[in-house]
Amino acid sequence: MPDATGLELIAQELGEQMPESITGTSFQRGRAELQAAPATLHDVIAQLQDKGYTMVMSVHGCDYWPEEPRLGVIYELLDMERVDRITVKVRVTAEEPHVPTIIDLFAGADFDERETYDMFGVIFDGHPDLRRILMPEDYEGHPQRRDFPVGGEPVLFTYNEARSYGKDQ
């Protein structure tokens, strides 16, 4: 982890190169986090890659409902030589969930982005093959969003079997 000062230095440097690319920082429990704007996210990740964060450990989503903007996409980057981790977080609205893809920088982000699309409906602009990866192709909705019902099916027991199956039991 960069310490709190190191994080501020990184944020300041990126902010000077790309104005308004960094909207905030947070340093909690030893975890450094950069909050980035969706428009410049690709460049921010590219800069961090040049700084030595050469591996993307995870790309995942989060739904902050009822906060706005609602959806978050979180990138966990790792510097394997210094064993140094940094988190980049972007927030998008549920109406316009567009985030640039980083697949040209990190090929390994392919399935992670597809899963984030599948579960949260975040659209990664520029992704060559943005399909569902876990749920069936014809599934409707994005099940990890918080306004999605917990789902499942009514459990069958002896007392409701006739009602559920209909037949003259």
Next chain:
Amino acid sequence: MEIKREPLENPDFRARQLLARDMLRGELEGEALEKFVQESVLTTTVDKAVSWARGNSFFPLTFGLACCAIEMMTIVAARLDIARFGFEAFRASPRQADLLILSGRVSIKMAPVVRRIYDQMLEPKYAISMGACCSSMGVFNNYALVPSDKFMPIDVHVPGCPPRPEALAHGILRLREKVQKTEKDGWRVRYDAVGTEEVLTGTDTDSAHISVFKPGDTAGA
């Protein structure tokens, strides 16, 4: 040297042996022959004999879905050895198996696969739903899973999370009992089935009652 003979354990056995020899030589006649036949012939029906053999020689399919499969593997091991009942031959192909043990949770994506495997099995075929997940979805009752009753007929449900190996062995023995005595019971009544073939007659208007949560429906959330 004197030869010492052990006393016969079962003197009747020797007597019957001699009787059988006499019968084969054609020396038994009249009442003695009648008595011999009464004592040595067992009458039954073909159906009963076939279901007796069938219930004592299930070939389960090698098919594990989740953690219940670990318990399923245990029943063929030394402690619970179901080879004692004739169920030890786990077949690697559905064409050779006649018992499908659903051991674990079935997801929406896996359900068509399971159904296809079940359809590939030859008649007569039976299915055991093992554990809470594939019977009532247990702790995973969410958007991803589907209970096995919705897409295939199940003969025996074994509850538990996961069921102990003893419970599964008990379930298989109950299935044996069902096959040998009351094969017509269970889902066969519901589907108007013949043997293990499910027949859906006419348009089932009542199937609209099967309630499934739809995306966007927040009532169940």
